[in-house]
Amino acid sequence: MNFAIEDSAEQGTFRKEARAFIEEIVPSTLEHMADPVDMSYEQYQIRRDIGRALGERGWLYPSMPKEYGGGDLSAENVAILHDEMTRIGLALPPYYDAGGRMGAPTILVWGTDEHKKRFLPPICKGLVRTWQLLSEPGAGSDLAGIKTTAIRDGNHYVVNGQKMYVGSSHGADQSWTIVVTDPKGERHKNLSWLMIPMDLPGITVTPMDLLATGGEGGSGCGVKNAVFFDNVRVPADNLVGGENNGWKVATTHLEVEHGGMGRLADRRAITDFINVCKEKHDGWAIADDPDAREEIVNLYIESEITKLFALRNHWLSHTNQPRSYEGSQYSLRRKLSGLDIGEKMVRIAGPLVLTKDKRWAPVNGAIEYFQRDSITALHPGATTDIQRVIMARRLGIGGREKEKAANLR
Amino acid sequence: MDLSLNDTQQLIQDSAKDFVRGACGRDVLLKLDRDPALVMSTLWKPMSELGWTGMAIPEQYGGTGNSLTDVAVLFEELGCGPVPGPLFSSAVLCARIVLEAASDAQKKAWLPKIAGGERVFALALTEQHYNWSGNGIRSYAKRDGSGYTLSGTKVFVHDALYATDLLVAARVDGAAQISLVRVDAKAAGVAVRALDGFINGLSEVVLNNVKVAADDVIANAWGPAERAMLAVTPVLCAYKVGSCKAVFDMSLTYARDRTQFGQIIGRFARVQDHLIHLVNYLDSARWTTYEALWKLDSGMDAASSCHVAKSVTSESYMRACDYAHEVHAGIGVSREYGLTLHTKMSRSLYHCLGAPKLHRKKLESVLGLVAG
Numbered sequence: 001m002n003f004a005i006e007d008s009a010e011q012g013t014f015r016k017e018a019r020a021f022i023e024e025i026v027p028s029t030l031e032h033m034a035d036p037v038d039m040s041y042e043q044y045q046i047r048r049d050i051g052r053a054l055g056e057r058g059w060l061y062p063s064m065p066k067e068y069g070g071g072d073l074s075a076e077n078v079a080i081l082h083d084e085m086t087r088i089g090l091a092l093p094p095y096y097d098a099g100g101r102m103g104a105p106t107i108l109v110w111g112t113d114e115h116k117k118r119f120l121p122p123i124c125k126g127l128v129r130t131w132q133l134l135s136e137p138g139a140g141s142d143l144a145g146i147k148t149t150a151i152r153d154g155n156h157y158v159v160n161g162q163k164m165y166v167g168s169s170h171g172a173d174q175s176w177t178i179v180v181t182d183p184k185g186e187r188h189k190n191l192s193w194l195m196i197p198m199d200l201p202g203i204t205v206t207p208m209d210l211l212a213t214g215g216e217g218g219s220g221c222g223v224k225n226a227v228f229f230d231n232v233r234v235p236a237d238n239l240v241g242g243e244n245n246g247w248k249v250a251t252t253h254l255e256v257e258h259g260g261m262g263r264l265a266d267r268r269a270i271t272d273f274i275n276v277c278k279e280k281h282d283g284w285a286i287a288d289d290p291d292a293r294e295e296i297v298n299l300y301i302e303s304e305i306t307k308l309f310a311l312r313n314h315w316l317s318h319t320n321q322p323r324s325y326e327g328s329q330y331s332l333r334r335k336l337s338g339l340d341i342g343e344k345m346v347r348i349a350g351p352l353v354l355t356k357d358k359r360w361a362p363v364n365g366a367i368e369y370f371q372r373d374s375i376t377a378l379h380p381g382a383t384t385d386i387q388r389v390i391m392a393r394r395l396g397i398g399g400r401e402k403e404k405a406a407n408l409r
Numbered sequence: 410m411d412l413s414l415n416d417t418q419q420l421i422q423d424s425a426k427d428f429v430r431g432a433c434g435r436d437v438l439l440k441l442d443r444d445p446a447l448v449m450s451t452l453w454k455p456m457s458e459l460g461w462t463g464m465a466i467p468e469q470y471g472g473t474g475n476s477l478t479d480v481a482v483l484f485e486e487l488g489c490g491p492v493p494g495p496l497f498s499s500a501v502l503c504a505r506i507v508l509e510a511a512s513d514a515q516k517k518a519w520l521p522k523i524a525g526g527e528r529v530f531a532l533a534l535t536e537q538h539y540n541w542s543g544n545g546i547r548s549y550a551k552r553d554g555s556g557y558t559l560s561g562t563k564v565f566v567h568d569a570l571y572a573t574d575l576l577v578a579a580r581v582d583g584a585a586q587i588s589l590v591r592v593d594a595k596a597a598g599v600a601v602r603a604l605d606g607f608i609n610g611l612s613e614v615v616l617n618n619v620k621v622a623a624d625d626v627i628a629n630a631w632g633p634a635e636r637a638m639l640a641v642t643p644v645l646c647a648y649k650v651g652s653c654k655a656v657f658d659m660s661l662t663y664a665r666d667r668t669q670f671g672q673i674i675g676r677f678a679r680v681q682d683h684l685i686h687l688v689n690y691l692d693s694a695r696w697t698t699y700e701a702l703w704k705l706d707s708g709m710d711a712a713s714s715c716h717v718a719k720s721v722t723s724e725s726y727m728r729a730c731d732y733a734h735e736v737h738a739g740i741g742v743s744r745e746y747g748l749t750l751h752t753k754m755s756r757s758l759y760h761c762l763g764a765p766k767l768h769r770k771k772l773e774s775v776l777g778l779v780a781g
Contacts, residue, residue, distance in 0.1 A: 001478060001703050002411045076410055278777060287778040296778060297769045304717050308696035315412050329689065392681040395688065397664055398673070 003311065014077050018059075018084045025053040032089045034356065034365040036096075036213065036220030037169065044170045047095040048126065055126035060093055061100040063318060064108070068116055069124030075318030086268075096168040096221035099123040099130025102253040103176050103195075110193070110241035110249045119195060119240075131167035131198075132253070133177035133227055140379070141386050143178065144188050144247060148229060150179035152236065152243075157181070157194065159232040165208065165380075169222030172198050178246050181239075191246035195238040202232040212369065214377035254382070255327055255405055267338070269363070269370035270303045273345055273353070276362040292348045299344045302337045309333050323405040325394035332387040338374035345371070412699070417475075418482045424459060425486030433490045435747045441493055442750055445603060445610065448494050449529075449571050457526025462500040465641075467508070471521030477640070478702045481647035488651025491754045493610055495529050495568035497645060502762075503530035503576050505641045510589065510633035514624065519574075519591070531572035533563040533592075533614050541638070541763035543587050543631050548579040548616065550590055556622045557581065559590055563614040567761055569594070570603045570612045576627075577616065578634075587631040590621050609757040640705055642715050642762050646698040646722040649758065653691040653722075653729040656751050660684055660736045674736075683732040690732075694718075694725035716772045720765040726755040 030046050033039055054060040055069065062078045064070025073081070085092045093100060100123050107119050122128045139146040148161025159179060167175070175196050182190040196203075207223040241249035277286040277296055286292050309330040316323050345353045345367065356365030378384060396402035414422060432455060441448050456462060465480045466472025480501060487496070504523050507516055507530075522528040538545030548561025559579055569575060572594050581588040592599060598619035604611045664675035664684060674680045701718040704711035730752040734741045741748045759765075773779050 001413070001699055002707075003700050003703050004410065004707075079410065274776065274778075293773045293778045294769065297772045297776065300772065300776060301717050301720060301769070305693045305697060305721065308700060309692065311410075312412060312692075312696055315410050325688070329692065332685075333689065388678075388682065388685050391685050391688070392675075392678075395661065395684065397661060397675040397681045397684050399665075399675070 008076075011076050011080060015080050015084065018077075018081055019087075021057070021059075022084050022088065025050055026088060026090075032364075034363070034369045036222040039169060039222055041170055044095060047090070048129070050090070050094050051097075051126035053126075054092075054094075055124060058124070060126045061104060061124045062092075064100070064104055064120070064124050068104075068108075068120035069122075070104075075315060078318060079314060089268075093126070095129070097123075097129050098132035098176070099128060099174070102132060103130055106176075106193070106249060106253045107240055109252050114237070115240050128173035129168075129171075131172040131175040133163040133166045133175045133196075135165045136161065136163055141383055143250070144191065146178060146180060146191070148177070148179050149183055150181050150192065150194055150234065150239075151183075152181070153233070155236050156233040157236055157239065159194070159196065159202075159229040159234055161229050163227045163229075165210075165224045166227055167205070167221065167223075167225045168213075169207075171205070174198055175227070176240075178250055181246070182244050185244060188247045189244055191250070192243050193240045193246040193249040194234060195240065196232065196234050197238075200232050200234065202230040204228040204230070210376065212372035212376040214373055214375075214380045220373075267303070267341075267370065269366050270299070270341060272363045273349075273367055273370075274300065276352075276367070277348065286349055295344050295348045299341050299348075302341055302344075306330075306333050306337045324402065325391040327405065328382075328387040328390040328394070331381060332384055332391065335378050335384050335387070338377055342371050342374040414482060418479055421475075421479055421482045422486060425483045428455065428459065429486050429490050429492060433492050438490055438492070438750055439745065439747070442609070442753075445493070445570060452492070452494050453526060453529070453571075456494070456496055461496060462526040463524035465501045465644075466504050466520050466524040470508075470516055471524040472504075476706045477644060478699070478706050481644045481698070481702050484644050484648040485651035485654075488648035488653075489655040491648075491652050491655070491751055493754075495531055495571040495610075497641075497648065498532060498568035499523055499528075499530040499572070500526075501641050501644050502638065503532055505637040506532065506576060506589065506630075506634050507627075509637040509640075510630040511627050512624075515591075515627065518624075528573045529568075529571055530574045530576055531566060531568040533566045533569060533575045533577045535565050536561070536563055539565060539760075541760070541767060543578070543635065546578050546580060546587055548577060549583070550579050550581045550588070550621065550626070552582055553620065556620060557590070557626065559592060559616050559619045559621050561616050563616070565604070565611045565760075566601075566614050568610050568612075569601050569614050570610070572601075575599070575614060577614075578631075581626060581628060584629070586629040587634075589627040589630040589634060591625040591627075592616065592619055592621060596620065607753055607756060609753050611757060638762055639712065639715050642719050643698050643701040643705065645758070645762055646694065646701070646718045649722040649726040649755075650691070650695045650698050652726050652751055652754065653687075653694050656726075656729045656733045656748070657684070657687045657691050659748060660687060660733045663740075664736055680736060683735045687729050687732045690725035690729045694722040697721045713772060713775045716768040716775065719763065720768045720772075723759045723765050726751075727759055730755045 027046060031043055051060055058066060058071030059081055062071035062073040062081055066072045082092050104120055104123050107115055123130060134143060136146050136148060150157035150159045175198055177194055177196060178191050179194050180190055181192040206226045208226055210224050213221050213224055274296060279285055313326050313330050316326060353367045353371055355361045356368040361368055392398055393403040460473060461483060463472035464475040467474040500523055507519055523530055536547055550557040550559040561579060575592045575594055577590045577592050578587050579590050596619050598617040600615040602613045604613060661684060664680055665673055667674045697718040701711055701714035704714050733748055737748060740746050
């Protein structure tokens with residue numbers, strides 16, 4: 001076995017190349033903020049520029065096929081790119097974009113040639129930013145219970161309804177969503193997957209006031225929004241995977257969202273926190289207390305297990321191996337261990353981890369953000385309970401047949 | 410990055426699976442559990458013939474010099490049984506201690522015999538003040554002519570009842586440092602008594618003025634012995650990974666077969682939750698273990714990973730059995746069913762090579778939370 005991401009001379013050369021290129025395209029004006037809500041429009045644009053520069057080389061979505069603007073890179077080289085972005089406090093992509101991470105693999109599996117040629121290159125090259133719109137006021141865990149309709153009218157679908165907890169700060173060029181195309185149809189057979197340009201008349205975006213967003217560090221989205229559709233006319237050829245086939249299409253991006261790919265960027269706040277505990281102030285460190293040390297070690301072990309699950313999923317998905325319950329297992333683990341680690345931090349260090357005060361907050365408030373984020377992270381990409389349901393199905397606990405994981409490539 | 414087994418490891422896995430399925434069926438394991446005296450006569454010859462006693466020993470000492478991961482793959486399968494016996498104690502733990510700590514002459518004298526399975530070693534370390542960090546060792550050896558006489562009482566010694574030789578931790582000539590003394594288990598003054606109860610393979614060893622030769626002493630051995638113990642810890646962890654796997658498979662099968670309230674119990678979310686906890690413990694154990702093995706085999710600093718692995722796997726095996734009992738209810742505690750073989754083993758191995766608490770304590774230093 002080999003757990004190392006960089007393990008050959010060839011890959012060492014690639015890392016050097018990647019590092020040099022990233023250094024070249026990241027301007028000195030780039031600023032990091034603990035809470036993505038504090039990201040200015042200018043800082044967002046800097047990240048989009050970095051995305052376009054990466055996209056030009058096929059490195060924004062490096063595992064996508066070259067012919068659609070990806071890089072066709074090996075699992076190891078993809079991991080190296082993630083690693084190099086994380087090293088400078090960014091992620092891959094360097095801003096919130098549900099287009100490449102979840103939309104593109106879905107289009108690749110379910111789209112026609114025309115869809116692939118039209119949708120994938122702008123996404124992979126970083127020319128567009130895409131949101132995913134799934135949850136609604138009455139449909140969270142029960143995603144198939146959505147009410148937003150898209151009724152065929154000539155060459156268009158007319159969309160009406162409301163989505164919640166979606167998107168990011170600073171808007172999007174397009175959004176993909178699940179909509180009801182057959183209001184009288186049978187459950188699961190009445191839905192379709194639709195790409196909606198966000199500049200169409202009748203779309204209203206309203207920011208929501210949430211504790212945090214629960215996304216991964218580095219590409220946090222800032223705010224989440226409510227999106228209202230009022231007779232929005234969407235070209236009919238933006239429907240991917242066939243009318244009323246949307247539930248099947250959704251299994252692909254849900255697989256990604258449920259952790260099937262494994263996130264290699266670890267939660268930096270954990271390492272930061274351990275370092276804070278070692279710092280001496282007036283001759284005293286938090287880690288001088290034996291009870292605190294015991295908790296810090298437990299926290300470290302928790303985070304190591306989560307890291308290893310992510311690494312395993314990355315390896316499984318990038319080497320195209322059969323997967324079953326592993327995506328949901330990782331997602332469940334990340335959510336619960338995040339919550340647990342957050343609580344441990346409170347027990348160990350007290351109010352120090354709860355403030356973002358400029359004078360007192362460690363690491364510029366990154367740990368305070370982790371506190372809010374780890375609680376918020378319980379719901380995005382399906383709750384812990386839904387993850388357990390998926391695991392049970394995949395393991396075949398409740399039935400004779402083991403449900404299969406969706407295709408990612 | 411490659412988390413799959415290589416060809417050699419596949420072969421090892423296959424032959425180990427065949428052995429566990431063939432020679433170690435449930436009836437056999439239950440018989441060996443009732444009568445541990447049958448363990449050696451039933452299992453040792455085939456294990457030696459398969460070359461397993463020499464896997465962790467370098468070729469120059471009569472072994473096959475396999476990687477620790479190779480050895481771990483074997484132990485993962487044995488853990489599925491759970492197959493009892495001294496293979497780990499003798500051919501992995503004691504062999505490694507001898508390799509790290511003993512003189513050339515001692516290695517040449519002892520290792521080939523361990524590798525061939527002719528001699529079976531066990532480590533007699535722990536005493537009344539039970540711990541694995543070398544504290545509170547009262548056993549001592551006094552000079553006696555050209556050799557020594559050794560006295561002391563060891564307790565909760567793994568696999569001593571199967572051993573031909575004991576490596577006894579003792580203080581020699583009043584030295585502060587701990588030495589290891591090889592003792593023939595049949596020598597006059599050695600009394601090995603198996604401990605009965607909810608325990609597997611543990612004994613009391615009383616040493617009463619046992620005569621030992623000077624060349625049976627590994628002087629000031631604690632440093633290298635501790636290094637050796639840490640290095641083979643993930644192999645023991647792999648055994649527990651296999652055990653967790655077997656316990657999970659057993660529970661999954663039961664949840665899919667057992668009917669109550671007119672449906673299989675696996676349909677109940679509460680039952681599903683037990684199995685989900687179980688598979689989470691299994692995978693936590695698996696990946697922390699194999700990461701540590703990879704670091705050891707590639708010569709990296711593996712201390713933190715070894716401590717994490719032992720801490721995680723000891724807890725995992727015990728908790729896996731607990732969840733299995735929640736799934737199985739009554740039938741789970743029927744000895745005939747087989748689950749309790751694991752439950753007992755999960756408790757018996759929890760402290761072996763140091764309980765999670767000790768390894769977490771050591772992690773505090775490795776992570777730089779305390780000086781030293």
